[in-house]
Amino acid sequence: MPTGYTSHHPDKPFVLQFDHVQFSYGQVPVLEAASFHIHEGEFVALVGPNGAGKTTVLKLVLGLAQPNGGSITLFGSSPRIGRDRIGYVPQHADYDPTFPISVEEVVRMGRIRPFMRSYGSKDYDAVRKALQTMELSDLAKRPYHALSGGQRRRVLVARALSAAPDMLVLDEPTSNMDADSERRLFAALGALKGKTTVLIVTHDTGFVSSLTDRVLCVGDVGPSKIGRTIVQHRIEPTKDAPAQLFGGDALKVLHDSSLDDDCCCPPGGAE
Amino acid sequence: MIAFFEALFNPSMPFVRNALVAGLLSSVLFGILGTVVTVKRIAGLAGAISHAVLGGIGMALYLSATKVLPNLPPIAGAIVFAVLAALIIGIVSMKAKQREDTVINAIWAIGMSIGVLFMAKTPGYTDPSSYLFGNILLISTRDLTLLGILDVVVLILVWRFYPQLEATSFDNEFAQVKGLSTNAVFLILLIVTAIAVVLLQTFVGIVMVIAMLTLPAGTAGFSAKNMIGMMVLAWLYSSLFSVGGLVAGWTFDLPVGAMVVVLAGAVFLSFSFFRLLKTRRKKSTQPLGQSPGEANA
Numbered sequence: 001m002p003t004g005y006t007s008h009h010p011d012k013p014f015v016l017q018f019d020h021v022q023f024s025y026g027q028v029p030v031l032e033a034a035s036f037h038i039h040e041g042e043f044v045a046l047v048g049p050n051g052a053g054k055t056t057v058l059k060l061v062l063g064l065a066q067p068n069g070g071s072i073t074l075f076g077s078s079p080r081i082g083r084d085r086i087g088y089v090p091q092h093a094d095y096d097p098t099f100p101i102s103v104e105e106v107v108r109m110g111r112i113r114p115f116m117r118s119y120g121s122k123d124y125d126a127v128r129k130a131l132q133t134m135e136l137s138d139l140a141k142r143p144y145h146a147l148s149g150g151q152r153r154r155v156l157v158a159r160a161l162s163a164a165p166d167m168l169v170l171d172e173p174t175s176n177m178d179a180d181s182e183r184r185l186f187a188a189l190g191a192l193k194g195k196t197t198v199l200i201v202t203h204d205t206g207f208v209s210s211l212t213d214r215v216l217c218v219g220d221v222g223p224s225k226i227g228r229t230i231v232q233h234r235i236e237p238t239k240d241a242p243a244q245l246f247g248g249d250a251l252k253v254l255h256d257s258s259l260d261d262d263c264c265c266p267p268g269g270a271e
Numbered sequence: 272m273i274a275f276f277e278a279l280f281n282p283s284m285p286f287v288r289n290a291l292v293a294g295l296l297s298s299v300l301f302g303i304l305g306t307v308v309t310v311k312r313i314a315g316l317a318g319a320i321s322h323a324v325l326g327g328i329g330m331a332l333y334l335s336a337t338k339v340l341p342n343l344p345p346i347a348g349a350i351v352f353a354v355l356a357a358l359i360i361g362i363v364s365m366k367a368k369q370r371e372d373t374v375i376n377a378i379w380a381i382g383m384s385i386g387v388l389f390m391a392k393t394p395g396y397t398d399p400s401s402y403l404f405g406n407i408l409l410i411s412t413r414d415l416t417l418l419g420i421l422d423v424v425v426l427i428l429v430w431r432f433y434p435q436l437e438a439t440s441f442d443n444e445f446a447q448v449k450g451l452s453t454n455a456v457f458l459i460l461l462i463v464t465a466i467a468v469v470l471l472q473t474f475v476g477i478v479m480v481i482a483m484l485t486l487p488a489g490t491a492g493f494s495a496k497n498m499i500g501m502m503v504l505a506w507l508y509s510s511l512f513s514v515g516g517l518v519a520g521w522t523f524d525l526p527v528g529a530m531v532v533v534l535a536g537a538v539f540l541s542f543s544f545f546r547l548l549k550t551r552r553k554k555s556t557q558p559l560g561q562s563p564g565e566a567n568a
Contacts, residue, residue, distance in 0.1 A: 062448050063448075064444065064447065064448070083448055083450075084449075084450060086448065088445060088448045090442070090444060090445060095441050095442055096309075096310050096311075096312055098310075098492050099310050099440070099441055099498075100492060100495040100496055100497050100498060100500065100501050101437075101441060101497055101498065102496065102497065105437075105497055106441070109434075109437070109438050109441065109442070109445070109446075110449075112434050112435070112438050112446070112449050112451065113449075113450075114435070114449075114450050114451050114452065116434055116435075117431060117432075117433075117434070118433070118434065119434065143496070159445075
């Protein structure tokens, strides 16, 4: 087993697979021959410096953008169908700061279905549970805009959890977050580990949370040196990480090492 | 004020009653659509649509006066232009991330210019000011019927699709990931707003429609706890401003549309001023380094 793996799930089926994905914005190439996969129950960090193409990968996973080449499989279907099983936590909700809405109403939005007319008792039970998980029950009736940045981020996580997703996708969950909110967030993610697949996107390329099973790095140039590709790096425990990071222990990303995309899988793949 | 109520019940002055009914029917749209326009931050788009409407009015007046399409009412041309403008602006806004502002402002200006050109070539005297600033004398029973129908349509749409409207207004990208047809919601909203703008301009005029789609909703936003509360409150405020503006306009012999907007603007600015004072007082009594959110976490 390669050095630095804490755990992974090669015996579990794929939930997400990028196969030689190519993507460009007009004439500007972004991704080239990007291949990676995530197994059910894994906790994966997608790291890369700003501008490397992390947001593009996220948009492709969520079906908000379409690849120019290659294929993406999410829960055995296209992202537009498979995303129904994803709980998405954006970096921040792009909302009007004067939008009158309570914390509970924001979380309730996670239960929305395309043609529903109103929320039912099952929805409200799920909202209560999600608020409890994120330690936000006391703030349920508070206006969303009155919360601190870290609290708002936890509300967005609760919104994603309220739909009991099979996979949680978090975009830069800890940027500008206070230490207390970060600790509470990772405590909640720790409780989900193994049961829910987690994909965290972060620009912090040095360290990742100790919950992480695998690290995927966006940024290395692709085979024909026009776009970026995605490489898997090793991780190892470290004592060098700042103590307040990730609410506890961190792992160091070994950028000088790379692993084959299928290194964790038995011959023939895991599907 | 007594003079207004005498006029209201005077059988020889039906236009006063029409104006009052138009104000009350308009308030439903000002309150509900205004709330959505405000929280979705698309007032600029609604402004462009409302001004482009003049092009349709001018064209209809020209075609009718030159007997190309005799008896074509200005409202028909206005609706065609409004819906076209809404579709162009909507598609540009969804597809093109660059130069969106330029296209929106171009539609705004081109629409108005087409209106001015058509009116200049329309035989007889055509005064654009009644369309620009509203004229309660021009409100017909047909206008009231159309306003009433649109009120019912908007109320039904909000009742049926409130969760989708709330989710797309708050966080469009998240709503899209949840499988909602956010583009369809956006286009329907723009088209309904476009038709509403055409019907509402009879009461306050093209130039001031956008003020009434934002000021009552903005005022309601100071105290509303959620979007439905904001809609109801904005509806209530709009009714007060409409009736108040009509009474004041009649009493002091001033244009009603402008009076309604001045009233709505004065109340909005007063609310903003008091909110600013309150926030400053709160900040000065709060311990240093503590945000309101952290204080109660």
